[in-house]
Every structure is written in C-alpha cells, then in structure tokens.
Amino acid sequence: MISRDELISLYSTHYKEIFNYIYHLTGSHETAEDILQETFINIIEYSKKNIINHDTVKSLLYRTAHNLSINYLKKNEKTDSLDDDINYLPAASTVDDDLFAKEIHNEVSNALQQLDTVSRSIFIMKRDNNYTNEEIAKLLHISERTVRRKLQSTLSHILLHLKTKGYFEE
C-alpha cells in the first residue's frame, strides 16, 4: 500500500494539472474538487492490491480522473457552463484584446459542450498541457491516429461554431 509520504508527494506533484483537467472537462469547480478527491482515493485503493509504478502513475491519475469525469457527465447528461469567476489568462494585454479573448473563450466552451468527452479531453490536454499526440494516446489508451483525427474534427467544429457566430467569413 502507498505510504503517507508517497501519497503527499504524489498529490503535490500532480494535483494542479489533474484538477484543471477535470475542471475544464466537467465545467464545475465543486465537481472538480470532488472528482480530484475521489481520484486519489481510487489510487489508495489500487495501491492495496497493486504496486504503484512511478513511471506510469501520471497516466493512471489521468485515466482515473477521465473515467470519473465521464461517469459524472453521463449522470448529469450535460456539462455545466464554466464558473463565471474563474476564466482565463488573457493572451494580450489590451482591454480590447481581453474582451475579444473572453468572448472567444466562452464560445469555445459552448462549442466543446457539443462534443464527446474524449474529443474534449484531447483538446484540453493539447491546449493546457502541451501534450504530444503520443502522450495523449498513452494517457487515454487510444491510438495516435484517433488523437489526430479527433483533434482536427474538434478544431473544425470550433471554427465552424465561431463562423456561425460571425467571427469570420470565408
């Protein structure tokens, strides 16, 4: 079974990344907290019968968090809108740019809600963690081809959504 010190070390290293991943996937801060807690409890239970491998523990954390989030989303059918008070760091420093980026971000959130959880997971991992396709494939237990295909279809979907909202014309 995992020791107390190992658990503290594991939590300190990964909790932010996993929490943000869950938060952007589920769209709820409170739910993200619950799922983060449940993720680490699952790891404790897993360690009772299995040896925790430090090379693969990150993948295990992501998979657990991903599955718990999917279960939550299935139960609640649709993703909640992102909490208003927590948003993004603006890409540019001007007020105009801030407003533009905020609008885009909200539209992207709306567009993502219409996608499946795997597509959403891939996009979030790409956007927030700069994971390569290979890394995402390993974390989610899917093929790299699927990662590439789903990412392209997600980007097309977002651009189409922005186009319908009048952000550009072809």
Place this chain on the structure above:
Amino acid sequence: MKHLDELTLFALAKNSLYGDDAINATLHIKQCYICSKKLQLIQATIAPQKIVEPSRDILTSILEYHSKSVSQKESFFNTIFNFIQTYKRSLAFTTGIVILGVALLLSIKPNYKSIPHILYIAGKASNTVTTQTINEGHRIILNESDSAVLVANNDIKFRLAGTVDLTISKSRYNTALDKKRFQYILSNGVANIKSYSSHETMQYEIKTPDAVIQPLGTEFYINVSPEGTHLYIVEGNVVINNTATGQTINGEIGKLYTINKNEISVFDIEKYQLQWVNNIDMSFNDLLDNPDFGEYSAINSNINDNTGKESSTETKPENVIVPDNPDNNEETESLKNRNDIQDIKELQNEMRQLKKESKHKHRE
C-alpha cells in the same frame, strides 16, 4: 489557393511547426486573409487558461482516508478477509476436494445393516412352527404356553419358554472396537442362551432390571422375575454387573447367581436342582419329541416394536413353515440351512441324559 488545414494552423499557433512546413505556412498566412483570420481565432482559442486551484483542503481528506485504510489493513479480520479475497479460488477448490473426500469416506464406511434375527415359535398342541424375521428394535412377548427359539446372526441362540418379554435394542457401530454393539433387554421370563462364537463383528449384552450380563462365549440360563435376576452358568465366562450397586463379578460354571437391588448372591447348586431350568429344558424336550405340531393359529404370540404397537405379520400364512415341507418358501430354506432343528434335537438328547442322571442320583 489551397487553405491550410486546422492541424497545421493549430501547430503554427502552438509554435510547434518546424522547417519548410513552418516557412510555407507563414508565407501562406501572409497572403491568405481567411487562413490568417482562422489562425487568429485558434490562437485566441488556445490562449493560456487561468490555473484554477481547489478551494478546500482536499489533501487532508485524502490523508484521513489513507490513515483509516492503514488501520483497517492491520486489523485481524481484515487480514482474513483479504486472504479470502486473494485466495478465494484456491479456497473454493480446497473446500471442494475436502467435501469430495468426506463423501468418499462416508461411502466406504462399514455396512450398517441390521443384524438378522429369526424367531421360531412352536405351539405345543398344534405341531406347528412359525418362522419370522425379527428386526432390531422389535419386542417379543410370549404367553405361558409358548416356546420359541431366537437365532441372532446365525450364532446366538435363545431358547425362550413361558411368559417372556424380550426386546432387541437397535445396534450401534463402535468404531474403536470395529464391532456392532447391542443389548437384549429381558424384562421378564426364563431364557437359555447359548453362543460359542468369538463375536468378531458384534458385541452384545443381556440387560435385566437388576443386572447387565456380558457373555463371553458361553451357555447359561437366566430367569427374570420381580424378585430379581437368577443366572445359572453351564459353560464359559460371563461378566455380571449389578445395575443398582455397580458391583461386577466374573461368573463361574455350575453356580447360581441371584442379583437384586442389594447384592449378588452365589450358590453352589446342581443344574437339575433348579426347577425353572428343568422346566425350560422339559418344555423343549416335549416340543421336539413330536415336531409335527398342529395349526399355527393356535400360537398366541405377540411381536411388538418398541412403541408397543402390535405387529400383525406374525400370524400371516407366508411366515409359517412346516419343517418337513422344504419347498414352502425362502424361510424354509433359511431354517434348513441353519440346522436349527438339528441343534434343538441335540439339546433334547442332552436333556434326556440329564434326566437319566437325575433319576440315577435319586435312586442312590
């Protein structure tokens, strides 16, 4: 002009496009408004997000759960539970083997069949002998005018005459002795018991209201009455136990033992001096002088089980045999094989000799 695909735009926005791909894509962006606008939107889309933090102390909750898990894991029952969980398949397999083994042992245990008893009842006036198979647990009640021979396991022979109440207890298998054990409960009446077998497969006792008598290959007479139990040993060894006092003695040949609630009394006495011994011998002597007795229905014998419920089988014609007619039924074969009549004739001869000796002594 062919537009850039979304993945190339995304890679460009992420600065992860290198070499000629990056140069060509940048040149295209400068010339194409649509791709330029798309790139701008994708850049906005993937703009760094604000890092969010949990607002409550999740680590404390996780560590509490961890502490509980550690203490549970250390508990004895949890260890057993985990052991069962881990080795449930092996345990199930072992249990199956044990059950199979027990079933096999039970299937090869000694045979518990009832010890066979055959009762021959003779009517003095009717020249008839009825034969009946008796089971363990049955009770034999004879009237004053009856004479009967009970043969158990083709070895122990009881001669019963007059009013007799005898119950055969159900046998129990004694694993230590590897023998069946059972009792004959003689509540009332006179019996001559003869058995010379070493009893390799069974052990029996005669229980009276006063004593428990264990024969060890012997012949003796026993008379049970309300006054006590009288035992006369003709041959062999007998262990006598007084039920009331717990006194145990080894009986000797040619002695009369009287057992009652107070003591065991011993008398040196000749066999012919005992009237009740003479009576039973005479009873069989008369019976065997003329073996072709009359109607079986003249015998008023009742054979009951232990509950006192009367058995109605004993007067049925199929249970009746006439010794001279060997083709009647299986019971006839049984009787013939056991040479019972021959044995009784031997007893008759012995009795005649005793009578002669008795007369001779009286004359002297």
